[in-house]
Amino acid sequence: MPGEDEEERGRRENGQVKPTWYLVKTKPQNEHRVETRLTGAGYETLFPRIHKRNRRTKAIETRPLFPTYLFVRFPYEQLKTIRYTHGVARVVTFGPEPQEVGEEIIEAVRGRMDEEGIVTLLRPPVEWKPGQRIRIGEGPFEGLEAIFLEEIPDRDRVVLLLDAVSSYKVTVPKDQIER
Numbered sequence: 001m002p003g004e005d006e007e008e009r010g011r012r013e014n015g016q017v018k019p020t021w022y023l024v025k026t027k028p029q030n031e032h033r034v035e036t037r038l039t040g041a042g043y044e045t046l047f048p049r050i051h052k053r054n055r056r057t058k059a060i061e062t063r064p065l066f067p068t069y070l071f072v073r074f075p076y077e078q079l080k081t082i083r084y085t086h087g088v089a090r091v092v093t094f095g096p097e098p099q100e101v102g103e104e105i106i107e108a109v110r111g112r113m114d115e116e117g118i119v120t121l122l123r124p125p126v127e128w129k130p131g132q133r134i135r136i137g138e139g140p141f142e143g144l145e146a147i148f149l150e151e152i153p154d155r156d157r158v159v160l161l162l163d164a165v166s167s168y169k170v171t172v173p174k175d176q177i178e179r
Contacts, residue, residue, distance in 0.1 A: 017075040019044070021101040022082075023092040024072045030087035031064045037085055038072055046071035048109055048119045048140065050173070052156075065119050065139070066171070071101060071109070109140035121175045128177070134160070139176035146170075148177075 026034045035047045048065040064070075068089070074082055079098060083091055091098045112119045119139065128134060128148040136144050146160035152171065162170050 017077055019073045019075050021046075021071055021073045021103065021106050022098050023101055024070055024082060025089045025092055026068050026070065026087050027089050028068055031068065031070055034085060034087040035070055037087065038082070041081075041085075043078075043082075044073040046073075046106060046109060047117060048113055049117050050119050050121055062118070065173075071106060105140060108142050112139055112142070121173050128158070134177050136160075136172065136176055139172060141170070141172065141176070 024034065031047060035045045038045050047070045049062050050065050051060050052063050053059070054061050069092075072082060076098075079091060082088060093099055109119075114120070121138070128151075130149060132148045134146055134148050136142055136146060141162065144162060146162045149159040149161055149169065151158050151174070156174050157171050158174050158177065159169060159171050
């Protein structure tokens, strides 16, 4: 179309707006509700989960791999609809525009999920120092370089600075770290 840049043209397919993957932050403990609502409304979602042993009851529970986050595929023009879905806190942005999630990240996440959406975590954690460059060996960010920031007390997760997504801070399970 006249007047649109190359990126906008890339979002179109046969004259139709091409849906893109975005990261949606939900209100606490609303991931499943938001996924159900958006899937029911016809949007494609990706909601990876893990099995984790409850420290108190010792029972195995299913929990989100990324608490309060899920991936949603939608055309940019539907941004307001997504933002105002009950249970959504916001769509993740860098600056004023929502940040698109690359298809390679979505495929990496899907590649680690079974048919029920469960990601299996295996590798035992090791010790890292703040500022140390590490490589993520498993999970949705497999193969990406990051900077170790901190370990979350009493949890099996760490906070990393992910260079591949405009220096975005992410929390990942310790056993996904390669080095």
